[in-house]
Amino acid sequence: MVETIGIWIAAILTLGIFSFLYKDNPFYKFCESLFVGVSAGYWFATTFWQVMMPKLVDNLAAGRWIYIIGGIFGILMLLRLFPKIGWISRWSLALVVGTTAGLYFTRYLVSNGMVQTENTIMPIFVTGNLPQTIGNLVIVVGTFCGLVYFFFSKEHKGTFGGFAKVGIWFIMVSFGASFGYTVMSRMSLLLGRLDYLFGTWLGLIK
Amino acid sequence: MRREVPLAITAIVGFTLIVVYFIPHPPFNHFRNFFEDLFFIVAAFAIWLGCLNLLKVNADRFYFKRKGWPFAIVVWFGFFLMVIVGFWDGRGFMNPGTTFYYLYDILYYPLNATMFSILAFFVASASYRAFRARNKEATMLLVAAMVVMLGRVPFGYYLSSWLPEGWRLGNITDWVMDFPQTAGQRAIMIGIALGIVSSSLRVLLGLERTFASGE
Numbered sequence: 224m225v226e227t228i229g230i231w232i233a234a235i236l237t238l239g240i241f242s243f244l245y246k247d248n249p250f251y252k253f254c255e256s257l258f259v260g261v262s263a264g265y266w267f268a269t270t271f272w273q274v275m276m277p278k279l280v281d282n283l284a285a286g287r288w289i290y291i292i293g294g295i296f297g298i299l300m301l302l303r304l305f306p307k308i309g310w311i312s313r314w315s316l317a318l319v320v321g322t323t324a325g326l327y328f329t330r331y332l333v334s335n336g337m338v339q340t341e342n343t344i345m346p347i348f349v350t351g352n353l354p355q356t357i358g359n360l361v362i363v364v365g366t367f368c369g370l371v372y373f374f375f376s377k378e379h380k381g382t383f384g385g386f387a388k389v390g391i392w393f394i395m396v397s398f399g400a401s402f403g404y405t406v407m408s409r410m411s412l413l414l415g416r417l418d419y420l421f422g423t424w425l426g427l428i429k
Numbered sequence: 430m431r432r433e434v435p436l437a438i439t440a441i442v443g444f445t446l447i448v449v450y451f452i453p454h455p456p457f458n459h460f461r462n463f464f465e466d467l468f469f470i471v472a473a474f475a476i477w478l479g480c481l482n483l484l485k486v487n488a489d490r491f492y493f494k495r496k497g498w499p500f501a502i503v504v505w506f507g508f509f510l511m512v513i514v515g516f517w518d519g520r521g522f523m524n525p526g527t528t529f530y531y532l533y534d535i536l537y538y539p540l541n542a543t544m545f546s547i548l549a550f551f552v553a554s555a556s557y558r559a560f561r562a563r564n565k566e567a568t569m570l571l572v573a574a575m576v577v578m579l580g581r582v583p584f585g586y587y588l589s590s591w592l593p594e595g596w597r598l599g600n601i602t603d604w605v606m607d608f609p610q611t612a613g614q615r616a617i618m619i620g621i622a623l624g625i626v627s628s629s630l631r632v633l634l635g636l637e638r639t640f641a642s643g644e
Contacts, residue, residue, distance in 0.1 A: 229535035236536065240543040244550055256500040258540040260507025263480040265537050267508070268515025268529065272522055274473035278466045293467045297474030304481060310431050312478075313641055315471050317435035318442055320640050322468040324629035325446025335622035339615050358608040365609055369616020390616065395566045397613025399573025400605055402556070406574075407581050409549035416546050419539070 234424040237416055339366075365393035435641035443633040484508065507536070573610075577602050 239254035279297075282290040300315035302308050343366045349355040371383065372390030379387040422428035442464055449461045487501035514528045522529040562568040579585035580602025589597040631637040 225531075229531065233535045233539040237539050237543045240540065240547060244547060252497065252500050253503055254540060256503035257507045257536070258544060259483070260504040261511050261532075261536045261540065263483050263504075264508040264511025264515070265533065266476050267480045267512050268522060270473040270476045271516070272520055274469050276520065278473075279470050282466075289463070290466065290470075293470035296467065296471050300471055300474045301478055301481070303478055304485065313431070313435045314438060315474070316640055317438040319468060319471055319475070320632060321439035321442030322446065322464050324439065324632045325443035326465070326468075327625050328443070328447055328629040328633075329450040331622040331625040335618045336626070339619050339622070343615060354604075358604070361608045362612045362615070365612020366615045366619070369613055370619060373616065373620040391566055392569055393609055393613040394616065395569045395613075396573040396605065396609045397617065399570035400577045400610040401614075402570070403574040403577030403581075406549065406552050406556075406578055409546060409552060412542050412546035413549045416539070416543050 230424055234420055237420060241416075364389070369393050432638070432641050436635045436638060439641070440633055440635065443629070447633075480508065511537075573605060576605055580605075 236254050236257070239250045240258075242248055243251040279290055279293055283294070296315045296318050300312050303312035343363060345359060347356065347359045347363060349359065368386045368390035370390070371386040372379075372388075372394065374387075377383055418428060445460050446464055449457045453461075484505065487504045489495070491498050491501040491505075511529070511532060514532055515522050518527045518529045521527065523533070524530060556574070560567075560571050560574070562571055576598065579588065580598040580600075585598040585602075589599075594600070628637065632640075
């Protein structure tokens with residue numbers, strides 16, 4: 224019984240969101256507002272049990288009082304709700320910005336910079352495997368030309384401009400492929416919802 | 430006080446984490462875990478700030494009877510339903526069989542999945558208007574997108590089934606994803622890495638201070 228009620232509620236909410244494809248309407252507005260509220264509530268409870276409890280409350284309970292700093296900075300963040308003293312929240316923001324800058328500085332330099340460069344500089348010619356050799360060549364040329372395109376300190380003219388032009392071709396192919404991939408992922412979500420409506424709810428698909 | 434303290438906090442935390450990367454031994458490695466934990470705690474409070482602000486905005490909308498004010502009640506209802514049940518269920522709130530999990534299954538998941546699935550229609554409509562083979566670059570984007578989309582569905586396999594193995598749409602899609610796409614993405618990723626390194630340095634050295642001034 225509980226399961227059936229759940230299926231009906233989920234199906235009606237799904238139809239409510241789909242109704243926007245016709246035009247904006249109160250049914251959609253209701254579902255949209257419910258989605259906003261439920262999402263906020265979900266993240267509120269999730270952050271409490273998965274972050275606040277293990278990282279703050281449990282550490283304090285175990286006598287690691289240094290973690291009170293996290294609680295203080297967190298409460299300072301909430302002061303943003305009060306306009307007169309909202310500026311204090313910038314201290315917490317500074318902690319977030321500093322941590323992000325410090326961590327990303329090394330993390331991106333290593334993973335996106337060094338490792339990607341290392342993976343590009345590889346043995347190009349693979350004996351007895353022409354397609355792989357051509358592919359490796361495409362990667363080296365594409366990456367180099369793509370980087371040339373991103374170098375804006377020199378005008379894109381002459382040979383340099385030629386490399387930049389080849390670079391933009393590769394970037395366009397990359398964007399096109401990413402776009403195609405995104406469309407397909409949305410399509411699979413859509414098929415999942417249609418399968419829910421026609422299969423789980425109406426029982427028309429076995 | 431208003432500007433100097435945030436800049437000092439940023440510099441101390443940021444440079445400590447950079448030093449810790451190069452000296453991963455005690456006591457320096459403890460700093461990394463500690464600052465990461467602080468980051469997660471403050472980020473969690475930032476999420477709470479967003480939720481509380483949402484409640485405040487909707488309370489104002491309801492109180493001042495602004496456009497669509499009845500829907501503010503729905504936002505409040507959805508929020509408190511999830512929060513009360515989530516707190517009531519305790520640490521195992523996301524275990525199958527709990528009330529929170531049930532609500533997640535019948536409210537959050539279908540709404541979230543449907544909201545993102547309708548983007549398929551908007552993306553299709555936008556691409557119909559924007560995807561015109563005006564020049565060489567636009568044509569390459571169009572062809573790459575078409576190949577990837579067709580190569581990932583049975584219809585694409587059906588269209589190219591008469592071609593020899595290795596030249597079918599699925600094979601071409603794999604090749605595009607493995608080589609030209611990788612090359613383009615790699616150039617973008619290396620560019621992003623260089624951009625993040627330079628902007629991080631600017632932040633840590635106090636050259637970029639808009640976050641501290643609130644302007």
